[in-house]
Amino acid sequence: EAEVAQSPRYKITEKSQAVAFWCDPISGHATLYWYRQILGQGPELLVQFQDESVVDDSQLPKDRFSAERLKGVDSTLKIQPAELGDSAMYLCASSLGQGLRAFFGQGTRLTVV
Amino acid sequence: GQQLNQSPQSMFIQEGEDVSMNCTSSSIFNTWLWYKQDPGEGPVLLIALYKAGELTSNGRLTAQFGITRKDSFLNISASIPSDVGIYFCAGVMDSNYQLIWGAGTKLIIKP
Numbered sequence: 001e002a003e004v005a006q007s008p009r010y011k012i013t014e015k016s017q018a019v020a021f022w023c024d025p026i027s028g029h030a031t032l033y034w035y036r037q038i039l040g041q042g043p044e045l046l047v048q049f050q051d052e053s054v055v056d057d058s059q060l061p062k063d064r065f066s067a068e069r070l071k072g073v074d075s076t077l078k079i080q081p082a083e084l085g086d087s088a089m090y091l092c093a094s095s096l097g098q099g100l101r102a103f104f105g106q107g108t109r110l111t112v113v
Numbered sequence: 114g115q116q117l118n119q120s121p122q123s124m125f126i127q128e129g130e131d132v133s134m135n136c137t138s139s140s141i142f143n144t145w146l147w148y149k150q151d152p153g154e155g156p157v158l159l160i161a162l163y164k165a166g167e168l169t170s171n172g173r174l175t176a177q178f179g180i181t182r183k184d185s186f187l188n189i190s191a192s193i194p195s196d197v198g199i200y201f202c203a204g205v206m207d208s209n210y211q212l213i214w215g216a217g218t219k220l221i222i223k224p
Contacts, residue, residue, distance in 0.1 A: 004155075006155075033212075041216065041217070042201055042214040042215060042216050042217050043156070043201075043214055044214075045212070056211070089153075091155050091156070093155075098210045099143070099144060099205040099210035099212070100144075100205075101144070101146055101158055101161045102146070102158070102203075102212065103158060104148075104155035104156045104157070104158075105155050106154055106155050107153075107154065107155045109153065
């Protein structure tokens with residue numbers, strides 16, 4: 001069964017360093033989501049892509065976070081510089097289209113020390 | 114922003130008991146999704162609902178799309194230890210197709 005692939009699974013970084021996460025959505029899925037999830041809470045949308053275009057980045061802290069999906073397939077989320085409060089699970093999800101059922105990767109657990 | 118009210122926040126149950134949880138909102142949704150998340154993993158889609166009044170089952174899980182299109186329910190029958198985890202509802206808003214999440218229901222089985 002097709003899956004959303006994310007890497008790395010775990011990342012420990014020092015504050016003020018740069019960190020990047022990668023996501024490869026299910027083949028053919030035009031919509032890609034990046035979520036942040038703090039322990040004990042639901043996922044919080046950071047950015048949503050439709051193909052290579054950003055359709056919603058209203059909750060993305062743009063002073064330190066950036067996301068790209070240059071060819072409309074895989075995507076990278078970057079944080080620079082990382083802060084202690086960025087420690088969380090970063091989840092990628094994809095769907096055939098906006099508003100359709102989304103499938104998640106296993107996530108990247110980020111710890112900033 | 115828009116919110117879904119998911120309840121209960123947590124549940125302690127005995128193995129074999131039935132479980133019910135729900136999500137409500139003041140907004141209208143055209144799709145309801147129910148996910149389960151195990152510790153350290155991403156959410157896994159359990160059931161998707163697309164029509165008001167729709168009742169869909171997946172094994173021991175049954176979910177319903179409320180008639181008003183503002184709520185959804187998830188029932189788990191005869192719970193087993195592997196049902197432990199956090200269950201999230203998510204709804205696709207009819208107005209803008211935005212996916213909105215509940216805060217989750219944590220299911221704990223009493224030893």
